Amino acid sequence: MSEMADFIQEHGEAGCELSFLGSLSIARLGDVPQRLATLAVPVDVIRLDRIDHIDTIGAWLVYRLSRDHGAEIKGADADAARLIEQVSASDQPVRMRPDRTPPHIRVLGEIGDATAIAGQTLLGLLGFFGATMIAAWSVIRHPARFRINAVVQRFEVVGVSALGIIGLMSFLIGIVIAQQGAVQLRQFGMETFTINLVGRITLRELGVLMTAIMVAGRSGSAFAAQLGTMKLTEEVDAMRTIGVSPQEALVLPRVIATVVLMPLLGFYASLVTILGGLIWCWIDLGIPPVTFIQRIREVVPMTDLYVGLVKAPVFGAIIAMAGCFQGMQVKANAEEVGQRTTSAVVQAIFLVIVLDAFFAVFFTSIGWT
Known part of the structure; x- marks a missing residue:
């Protein structure tokens, strides 16, 4: 069975490096999200070369940490990189209301649709x-x-x-x-x-x-x-x-x-x-x-x-x-x-x-x- 998720902080050449350990899956995260939220030192590099497994929840956790700290993600394999890219693509602002279409454009559009039908x-x-x-x-x-x-x-x-x-x-x-x-x-x-x-x-x-x-x-x-x-x-x-x-x-x-x-x-x-x-x-x-x-x-x-x-x-x-x-x-x-x-x-x-x-x-x- 995969180990529980954890992380360690080290100081490297690029600054503060945070390395994740174990399995970054929803079943093995434990209290890692809460501990990441209380980090006092900004993270410059996030390393994923020591993890066993990652799922969508883990990818979202890594992406959010990178976004909030402006950190660079290193050591991710192809699967992890693809998951992180997918969750980052979904992190877009959602409009509660669409842009208001000018009335004459809307009327012309409705006339065109009716004519086509x-x-x-x-x-x-x-x-x-x-x-x-x-x-x-x-x-x-x-x-x-x-x-x-x-x-x-x-x-x-x-x-x-x-x-x-x-x-x-x-x-x-x-x-x-x-x-x-x-x-x-x-x-x-x-x-x-x-x-x-x-x-x-x-x-x-x-x-x-x-x-x-x-x-x-x-x-x-x-x-x-x-x-x-x-x-x-x-x-x-x-x-x-x-x-x-x-x-x-x-x-x-x-x-x-x-x-x-x-x-x-x-x-x-x-x-x-x-x-x-x-x-x-x-x-x-x-x-x-x-x-x-x-x-x-x-x-x-x-x-x-x-x-x-x-x-x-x-x-x-x-x-x-x-x-x-x-x-x-x-x-x-x-x-x-x-x-x-x-x-x-x-x-x-x-x-x-x-x-x-x-x-x-x-x-x-x-x-x-």
């Missing part, structure tokens, strides 16, 4: 879209792999179960549009143009747009949560292990159901919105329902209906792929499921509004006004 997410979404198209082509080549039951189930979840909330929302929006339009147009004695306002804005924009927002918040979030939970429970990995493509089994049925049902839901929402406007015009303006419907037929061109029906499946594809993409990105824990679900809704609504702006410019440019 948005770019990476968009790139990942494009890759996910490509994978979905490959899966769709594979199913087209092998129709037996098409999961009709999964698609029908998504029809019920995305479409039938959403009729109530979408109908209520659309009805109330129709009332609000008619009421606010009538209030503004009454100033010019043109209340009857409330019918034009309700009909055109509903079929062309609000019917499909509000339906897309509702589907994104309801179904898009559900897709992200479902697939994210399956990722956490390793069900997706198990599917890959047995040779089942998650894109074909999980993503494609959701995308198909949303793309098919969005035009139907958008048309349904537009009709209910017009119904809400009709009832308000009947009650507040005294316009009979027959007159309202006849006026709608006169002032609303069929191109407005075509615009809404063209946009709807594109919005459905964006919502479904954003939800599925974010769900498939879950890796760490249950908290990430909530974060990805929120990201899916925000991403889907943002992309829907951006695409709606592009559609508005495009249809105007081709004369569908």
